[in-house]
Amino acid sequence: MAGWSAMGGTHEFVVPDDHQAQQLAQALAAHGFAQVMARPSPQGGWKVTAFDEGPYPVDALGHRMIEAVGRAAAAVARLHGGYPQGGSRCDVGMLHVLRGADAPIVCTNPGARPAAPAVAVVAPAPPAPLALTPDTVQDGPVDLSGLDDIPWADLGHAHGSAEDVPDLLRALADPFGDWDQTLDELFGDDLLHQGDCYSATAPTMPFLSRLIASGAKPAGQRLDLHVWLLIAAGRWADSLLGDADRAVVQGRLPEPATWTEDVHLAVGAQLPELLSHWEAEPPAVRFVLACLAGLYPHLGRRIGDQITVLAQEFDGTQPGAYLLLADALVHVRDDQALAVAADIVGWETSLDPGWLDAAGVTGAVKAGHVLAEGALRVLGNAE
Structure with missing residues (x-):
């Protein structure tokens, strides 16, 4: 965003056919967008794009303002059988590039702009360091028994067959291996690539807990493994929230993405063993x-x-806010959890406020997703 004079962007929606695309384009223009285009989508249906000229300030408040406009536009889309599917942010002077070639449906409302709902960005709580000490490491092998009993060649990840997963797990167990590169390849490239889950993702989870429980890994590496377990566990809720708008239009409940429920259950199955090590782990x-x-x-x-x-130890800090949220969820105080999640979203501008308004998703799932996504942002202070 460096060098941007002001921010604009697009709001994109999907409708089933050209008739509804025409109706939605007209409605969005009447709502206040100066130009709306619609084209057939390669994935099926029609994509309707509203061009938002703003201008918005290039800061956290500006992002919240354009997000709020997008949510209001999504409400218009629902009335015409549409649901949101992405969008863009750019320097307002570059919007002409995004318009591209002529579209079969174009609606204009020159000089108009949609009303910007009142928004505010709350000052965040101060960060606080999360210590990785005291730490104890014990020499000894990691139990990977049963690894070769799994038909990895019949399972898949982002790049095809998962037959390479056993070697990558053994590389993680090797005290002299390239930890960061192996971990990034196994999860960032293969098993959780771009947030997706695969048939090989769930069967891998038990071996992460064995790496942790072995006591042979230092605290920093145990933290890495716990983080990937948290990321994996959160994909189920992320996919439910991602399907919520589409589900409303289609008159059904949100559905999880393929394999995400299996992965969520697989992480849960490891949790009792992981929690048994609470007293031995650093903050x-x-x-x-x-x-x-x-x-x-x-x-x-x-x-x-x-x-x-x-x-209580981290009260008034960013880690403390997430711990307060976890505390409310664990004690099944879902209304409190939603309130804490809303407070966090108020200052953590990388989190989507729309999660808290999603239809067909429980309050616990919404608050849990804020917890899983936002907590990762405070771990940069681990030391």
Whole structure:
């Protein structure tokens, strides 16, 4: 965003056919967008694009303003059988590039702009360091028994067959291996590529807990493994929220993306073993354990009192806000959890306020998603 004079962007929606595309384009122009275009979508249906000239300030407030306009436009789209599917942000002077070639449907309302709902950006709580000490490491092998009993060649990840997963897991167990590169390849490139889950993702989760429980990995590496477990567990809720608008239009409940429920269950199956190590873990790892517990309250309540104490220790800080959210979820205080999640979204501008308004999704799932997504942003202070 460096060098932008002011921010504009697009709001994109999908409708079933050209008739509804025409109606939605007209409605969005009447709503206040100076230009709206519609084209057939390669994925089926029609894509309707509203060009938002703003201008908006190039800061957190500006992003919140254009997001609020997008949510209001999504309400218009729902009335015409449409649901949001992305958009863009750019320097307002570059919007002409996004318009591209002529579209079969074009509606204009020269000089208009949609009303910008009142928004505010709250000053964030101060950061706080999350210690990785004290730490104990024990020499010894990692139990990977059963690894070769899984038909990895019949499973898949982002780049095809998962037959390479056993070697990558063994590389993680190797104390002399390239930890960061291997971890990034296994999860960032293969098993959780761009947030998607695959048939090989769930079967891998038990081996992460074995790496953690072995005691052979230092705290920094245990933290990495817990973080990937948190990311994996959160894909189920992320996919439900991502389907919520589409589900409303189609008259059904949101559905999870393929394999995400299996992965969520697989992480949950490892949680009792992970939580049993709470007392031996340093604060940074306890923080992630508390977040995992918040996603599985029926399992996490065993450390509910410990989470309450940790939240009090970090009261008034960014980690403390997420720990307070985890505490509310573990103790099944869902209304409080939603209130805390709303407070966090108020200052953590990378989180989508629309999550909290999603239809057909429970309050616990919404708050848990804020917890899973937002907590990762405070771990840069682990030391």
